[in-house]
Structures are given as structure tokens and as C-alpha cells.
Amino acid sequence: MPFQEGYLSEFVGRDAVLASDASHRSVGKVVDFFVAKPDDAFPKIDGLLVKTQGGERFAPVRDVLDIDARGAIVLRAAPTEPAPADDVSLYLIKDLFDKQIVDVDGRKVVRINDLEVANTGGTLRVVAADIGVAGLLRRLGLNKFAPQLLERVPRTLIAWDNVAPISDANPSQVNLSVSSARLARLHPSELADIIGELSSQDAARVVGSLDDETAADAFEHLDADTQQAIIADLGEDRAADIIEEMDSDDAADLLGELDEDQRAALLAKIEDRDYADELEELVEYAPDTAGGLMTTDFVWIYPHRTTAATIAKLREIAPESEFIYYLYVADDSRKLLGVISLRTLLLALPTAFIHKLMDADIVSVAPDTSAEDVASTIARYDLLAVPVLDDERRMLGIVTVDDAIDAIIPEKIAHSLPRLVRHHARRPPVAK
């Protein structure tokens, strides 16, 4: 390996010459670099693509001996192997140069201007993406005209293990699994911001590469238009899997925006039939009412159990449940009798009965209570959630404090950008 580190743009276009030829006549030009396993944190470069008179030929990296005085790359042997197929491997120049990637650390969508490579113990690896002005200037040839000037331009590099490529055109080119693992490190709302910045085609591809749970978390933070565009691309099976993982209130909001045929088709694909029925009911409520905001994901318990028995039961059922800070006490007719907080439950004697401990003075809302009234009820009584009851005081669901806040905070003015530019803009959380 003749060099320690450098940028790929400095090697592209160089002549390839043979060590056996003393006059160093060019046998072709270096046009690309080839990676067989793009999934590694810092992928190893396996070879060079040399454009010879006979077409594009592959030269393994171990054949690179030196760089001669004129800057040509000296090869041990003439490259004879044909270029590896496009869809099984990654070509660094063709597939990555000038393309968009997600900077997982900086949490934004950027473009690759150049790639930094380094010799790590004998193997040549991609170590960083250059996304800054220095990379642009190097591509424009400033390193040839004024290398001292280029040295003074600050570099913006992203370590390759923080880069999530968004492949285009030919999705099999770059294995997206590495991208999805890196993207899953982001907070769901940050991931949603990034998805909102992508074109809807890219967004669908990125969401498609995520696991259901990560995709569902991100989906909850996306606005309705983006959700719908992505669903149209993912296909019903995958979309139903993701919807199944979403909180019921967010899933119902999403379904409510679809037309009836599409909604029915998606609901039919949801495996948990009970959950599908719940969603179907939730969709009927207007989005700016308690019914539209509520989730059916709450825990209810029997009044005649002891705290010890209830806690044991809770251990069994609660891991599936998001909100367990309030437990709702009901009999078999589902009528709400009282509420008990997790705190009360934990601090009470193990032998105490629930119906003695519970607060029977229930603050509740009706399904058609407006979002503002729900929020002010929660605020007035300092609640974490408020139950939604029907006329017969049967429990329909709960509205949690975070959903109530989301519903009443107005969208930022800056959200509304000119039509031309909106899709680039970072989207603030969308009020529901």
C-alpha cells in the first residue's frame, strides 16, 4: 500500500501504469473504487476500476504498488478481470459521490462531496465522508492550483460509521441494512424530521428499511401527507405491520386521513383482529376531540383484588402497555369505578384492597369533548391522563398529557414555507 491516507477525488482520473513497463505507459484511467461488503463500519476497498481500451477492468488493491513521479498509479499486473456487477457491490464514485446521505450524528441530510480513505494496517478503508466546502473546492481542482489555499479551508468530515446512505435508482446497490441500524439510533422525532426532509421516494425507501417498531415510532411524528405518500409506496402488507406497532391514537389519525377503501384494506391486513376493531372505532371520532386524541392502550384492574395480587398481575400484562401510571378500576360491565395511581399501589400494604385505596372521585371527559377542554381538564387537576367515558360511564380510552399538549400547541408560523421549498424544511411536530 503506497499511501497512508487521502481523498478519492485525488485518485480518480489518474493513469494506471504497469510496474513491468519501464516507460510507464498508461494502460488506462482509474474511474472508480469497489467495495464488496459495504455493511462494515469502515468498509474495505477491494479494488480499483480501470478504464482500459478493452473496457472497464478490475484491479485488486493488493496489486497497487506505488504512485510514480507523474502521479500515475503503478500496478503489479495488467487488470484483466471484468468489473464486478453493479447490484452485488458498491462503487464508491458512481453510487456515493454527489449523493444524499443522512449524517446520523449531526441529524441532517447532506451531500457527499468527497470520501476520505485511510490505510489501516494494510487494508484501505473508507473512513469519512467530506460534506463541506473544502470537499467541493477539491472536486473543482483547487488542490492542483492552490493546495496551500485549500489547506486553510476548514474541513467538514463525518466519520463513516455515522453515515447512513440513502440509495437511489437501484436499491439493491447499497445494502440498506447498515443505514437502518444507524438511523435507528436517532430519536423517533429526529428520524421523522429527516424523513420529512427527503423526497417521498427516498422517504419510502428509508422507512421500508427500518424495522416495524422503529418505523412506527418515526411514523407517529410525521405529518399526514408524508405518512400517506410513504404508505402508498410501501404497499399494504408492510404498512399494516407498521400501523399495528403504532399507538392507537396515532394509528387512528393516520387511518382517518385515508379514503374508505384504503382504510378497509389496511385494517383487513392487521393481524391482531381486536386491535383492528379498536382502530376502526377510534377512526370515527373527530381528530380534535377527546375521542380522536384518546388511546385504548390503558390498564384496568378489578376492585376486589389485593395490591399484591394486582402488582403481580400488572407484571404480567403491563410490559405491553405504554401508560401504566394510572390504573383504572372497573367491574365486569366495564363501568369505571375509580382510579388508582401506580404510586399509591406501590406504597400501600400488600394486603390492602384496591377498592379501599382507589379514588372514586373520577375526573373524566366525554368522547366529543374538545381538545382544548381536555387539555384544560388535565392541567386543572394536574393529571397525567384523563379517562374518556361514554354515557353509561363505560371506559373508551384515555387521553395522555403529551397527546393533549400536542393537540393544542399551534403549528409554528415558520412551518408554512413557499410551496417550492417546503419539502426541504425541517417539520416541527405536527399538531393533531
Place this chain on the structure above:
Amino acid sequence: MQSETGPAGVVTEPTPARASRRARLRRIMIFLAATLGPGFITASAGNDVGGIFTYSVAGAQFGYKAIWPLIPIAVALIVVQEMAARMGAVTGKGLAALIREEFGVRIALATMLGLFFMNTFTTSAEFAGIASASEIYHISRYIAVPLSLLLVFFAVLRVSGKLIERTFVVLSLVYVTYIISGALAHPDWAEVARGSFIPTIDTHDPAYLGTIVALIGTTISPYMQFYLQSAIVEKGTRPSGLLALRIDVTNGSILAIIVAAFMIIANAATIFVYNQAHAAHPITVTQASDVAIALAPLAGKFASSLFAFGILNAGLFTAAVLPLSTSYLVCEAFGFEAALDRSFREAPVFFTLFAAGLLLGAALVLIPGAPLLQLSIASQVVQGLLLPAELVLMLIIINRARVMGTFRNTYSANVICWATVVIVGLIALYYTYTQIVAAL
């Protein structure tokens, strides 16, 4: 819901079909969005100050025979706009991003420099319109231009872009007055028909060629392709929506051409016809307010006010949109942060380019004695000169199977577009040659 008795849904009576009401509301929204589609809005945006001035002067100077070029231009406009729309729907990427990804840094830089120069020049045409409108009311441009600069800054940073766009499109109905005024001026319709369908080339007037280039440049403005494609990407239109998109683009283009034709007719029927009859004391068109006469058959003594309103609307909207969209496009091509809700520190390039485009555009108009009308038309000539380069880039990309798959250009679209490139290119080269010869 989790319960001790195992999974069991809570059964309630569904509330009266709220969901279907939402679905109906949605359908109405879709209908509205279709009538105010990106193609329609882009076409309206094409009637900017530079356009109004160019069509007006063409009609005033050359009469009805300035109409016929609009017909081949219309064909080219529809083909080119359809291409931009298709590229947006198929790739989901803006034109600037595609040029960067397909041609690399150097060509992207050259394109973006050209676009920035051209759009800044056109921005100055918009401020020229604002200045002309104010001077009709004897308000100094040194007051009107800085004031409108502040207004534009405020609007861009504080008002919803959709609201600005909708307001503009509604106010653009003012251009219908040209159709009415053109009809009320009782033009010789036989002459109009002859001027529309029989090509005549004026070889005597040296200004004729420049007028043709300006007509091409203002009708098929290079920035309109960028704008349309971005709008379609932002809307998330897919190849399945191409038919609706094609209808929208065709309607928008035809409407734009009809308005343009009537701007020419209204000016030809008033100023050109008058000058033919009164060769001794012709109306000389040297400043913008001179072409307001074209609206006199409709508005009488209010013609100037109507004209001022028209160019003020076009000027303010385009001045608000053009520097901003240029800045977005450059940042899209080079991967810089770009969003109005970022701080200057987060998106320095974006805000610098936006402010530079706006301020430079306004500054050009404030040079003492800057001829507003001529400056506006010159900006459209520059657009016409640079159009072939943009079309070549579009043609190469749209014929790449890797990018467009089965949605590559058809044979006929390629023929029409390449013909446009060659014809406009030859005219542009010849025009440049005559300008250089004249300067020497």
C-alpha cells in the same frame, strides 16, 4: 387495551359518520389543489414584470406580427414543462439535485452560477416593475424600492408561502383585463389572425431579433422548470399521477400563452396602430408607463392605475419567490442546510444567498438613471440566451434509463426539445454575434 380478562375491545355505538365528512372535505381539497396545480401556478408566475414588459413592447413596436412566435414557443413550453414535471414525479428530486448527481460538481457549479446570475437579474426586473408602478404615482423609486424590499423580507420570513402564492394567483386575474382591453380596442381581427399564423421575420429592425429572444426567454424562463419540478417533488406526485399533471401543465401553458398574446394584441391595437396612423408624432415607448395605454380601451383614465397594480402584483410576488427559490436550489445542489426556520448560524449559505440575490436585484434598479423598461427586457434576453444550456442538461438526464426507467423521453418529445435547443441556440448565437458587431 390490556385487561385482566384478556383482550376484549370496548364496544360502543360509532358516532355518526364523522370520518366520511373528513373524506368529503379531503376530496374538495384535492379538487382545489388540482385546479391550482403546480403547472397552473408556474405558468402564472411566468407572467412576471419582465414578461409583461416584453409582451407589451413587442406588441407596441412590431404590432400583430409579434404574435406568431408564441405558437412554436407554446409547443416548446408544453413539451419542456411536461419534461420537468415528469422528472419530478419519477425521480422525486429537484432539477438542481439531479444535475448535481448526474453531472458532478463542476457542471452543477456552472449551472448554479448561471441560475444565480440570471435570477438576480430577473429579480431586478421585478424591482424595476415596482419602481415603475410607484413612478406612475410620482413616488420616488428610492422610497418605493427599499419599502418593498422590507415588505418582501417580512413576507418571506413571516407569512406562509402558500398564502403568498394563493394571493398572487387570485390577483393574477388582473391580467384578464388585457383580454378584455384587447377586445375593446377593436383590433382588426383579420390582421390579428394573419399576425398569429403567418410567420414574418422583420429583417430591417435590429431590435426585432432581441425581441424574439426576449419572448422566448420570458415565456420558457429557465427558472420555471426548476420551480415546477420542485413544486411537484414537494407535492409528492408519483408517476401514477402523470396524466393529471400533464393536463395541469398543458392548461397552465395555454393560459399563459393566451394572456401573453392578448398583452401583445392590446398594445398592438392601441400604440402600434396609433403610430402607424400618426407617423409624424408617434408614441415613443421609453418607459414602463407608456405601455399602460394598452389598458385604456377598458379602463380609460384608470389605465395607468390598473397597469401599476398589475406590475406591482407580479413584481412583489416574483421578488419574494425568486431569490428564495434560487437559494434553496443552490443549497439543494451542494448539500448546504436550507430552511427558513433555521438560524443564520445553522444555515449561513442559505440566508446569505437569499439576501444577496434580493439586495443585488434591488440595488441594480437604484443605480441613478437606470432605465427600468430596458433593464427588465434585457433580463429576459439573458434568460433566452441561457435556455438552450438548461434544455441540454434536461434532455441528457431525461434520456438516461438509470434515472428515468421506462419514463424516458418519447421520440417526439426529444425531436421537439432538441429542435428548440438548436433553433433557440442559433438565434441566441446570431443575436450575440450582432450585439458584439454592433458594439465594435
